Amino acid sequence: MRIVSGIQTTGNLHLGNYLGAIRNWVAMQDAMGPSDDCLFFLADLHALTLHQEPASLASATIEMAATLMAAGIDTDRAILFNQARVPAHSELCWLLGGTARMGWLNRMTQWKDKAGKNREGASVGLFTYPVLQAADVLVYQATHVPVGEDQKQHLELARDIATKFNLDFNVELFPLPEPIIPAEAPRIMSLRDGTAKMSKSDPSDMSRINLIDEDDLIASKVKKAKTDPEPLPETIEGLADRPEARNLVTIYAALEGRTPADVLAEFTGQGFGAFKPRLADLTVAKIGPIRDKLTALLADRGEVAALLRKGAAKAQALAAPTLRAAQDSMGLQVD
Numbered sequence: 644m645r646i647v648s649g650i651q652t653t654g655n656l657h658l659g660n661y662l663g664a665i666r667n668w669v670a671m672q673d674a675m676g677p678s679d680d681c682l683f684f685l686a687d688l689h690a691l692t693l694h695q696e697p698a699s700l701a702s703a704t705i706e707m708a709a710t711l712m713a714a715g716i717d718t719d720r721a722i723l724f725n726q727a728r729v730p731a732h733s734e735l736c737w738l739l740g741g742t743a744r745m746g747w748l749n750r751m752t753q754w755k756d757k758a759g760k761n762r763e764g765a766s767v768g769l770f771t772y773p774v775l776q777a778a779d780v781l782v783y784q785a786t787h788v789p790v791g792e793d794q795k796q797h798l799e800l801a802r803d804i805a806t807k808f809n810l811d812f813n814v815e816l817f818p819l820p821e822p823i824i825p826a827e828a829p830r831i832m833s834l835r836d837g838t839a840k841m842s843k844s845d846p847s848d849m850s851r852i853n854l855i856d857e858d859d860l861i862a863s864k865v866k867k868a869k870t871d872p873e874p875l876p877e878t879i880e881g882l883a884d885r886p887e888a889r890n891l892v893t894i895y896a897a898l899e900g901r902t903p904a905d906v907l908a909e910f911t912g913q914g915f916g917a918f919k920p921r922l923a924d925l926t927v928a929k930i931g932p933i934r935d936k937l938t939a940l941l942a943d944r945g946e947v948a949a950l951l952r953k954g955a956a957k958a959q960a961l962a963a964p965t966l967r968a969a970q971d972s973m974g975l976q977v978d
């Protein structure tokens with residue numbers, strides 16, 4: 644197995660990233676066998692598709708790397724690096740630009756959401772973003788990609804690109820990467836709007852729980868989360884038209900590793916006045932220790948940077964043969 648996944652270096656990591664992806668990365672790393680590889684990277688090149696302040700980008704890269712380590716990524720077992728340090732990602736991205744179709748990219752919901760009505764004013768990078776994402780996984784011949792549900796469409800595109808490339812150049816170079824999406828926490832929603840996903844780019848900090856938040860702040864965000872006055876129903880069907888209530892139950896279940904049905908069985912008939920303090924305590928108990936480790940790791944940013952450099956060297960070595968095979972199959976003269 645070759646497990647590959649990335650995270651964009653904008654803003655702070657939040658509970659959605661943790662429950663939707665990072666926790667799964669750690670589980671896959673912990674379960675990996677001697678012939679498997681796990682590669683996790685900070686997608687700093689993807690961040691550039693929207694304007695970033697250079698100093699913020701640089702510090703976000705280090706802070707996110709430290710957050711991943713605090714959450715359980717072990718740089719002795721997994722390869723942790725930032726995308727910009729491994730030029731093979733960008734090089735393969737260009738090669739795949741001849742394979743990807745405009746129509747495929749036009750259908751990407753993230754492109755439609757982020758570009759909004761102003762497509763003419765959106766950056767070219769925002770449009771071609773999924774091609775770089777395809778290169779990120781294909782350059783390692785990834786077999787498994789642990790992501791949250793919102794990245795499923797991008798992964799399907801990577802599979803389409805891989806299939807067409809293999810066909811067009813008559814090679815069996817790229818295996819089709821399999822998305823691995825956690826069943827119990829597919830999509831964590833905003834605490835202010837149960838129909839929008841929890842996101843780093845939401846202007847309201849109250850909409851998300853960041854992995855760096857202090858305990859008091861976590862508790863107050865949970866207590867101020869939008870809900871409704873109804874008590875919790877008996878079954879999850881009863882949450883169908885209550886997106887905010889459903890989101891809090893999903894978060895509770897995911898944090899405790901239970902099913903939402905099981906959580907409802909415990910809280911049926913109780914209102915949010917009773918449920919929220921329990922959820923606040925649980926969130927603090929799970930996130931607090933990660934934040935404390937993160938704070939300790941950030942005391943030596945130079946050490947975090949050194950670990951990223953080492954990871955990049957290992958990643959580049961794994962990427963080089965695939966990039967070369969792609970270049971050869973296309974007739975490029977590179978030596």
Ligand code: TYM
Pocket residue numbers: 647648649650651652659660661662663664665686689775776779780788789790791792793794828829830831832840841842
């Ligand atoms: P990003 O940085 O938005 O998110 C990183 C991971 O967290 C998951 N996630 C969520 N899961 C559940 N609920 C949420 N509210 C939530 N928000 C984020 C995402 O699904 C993702 O797994 N384009 C990617 C980064 C990327 C990548 C890749 C991923 C670049 N190259 C190659 C996989 C493989 C992104 O912006 O994720």
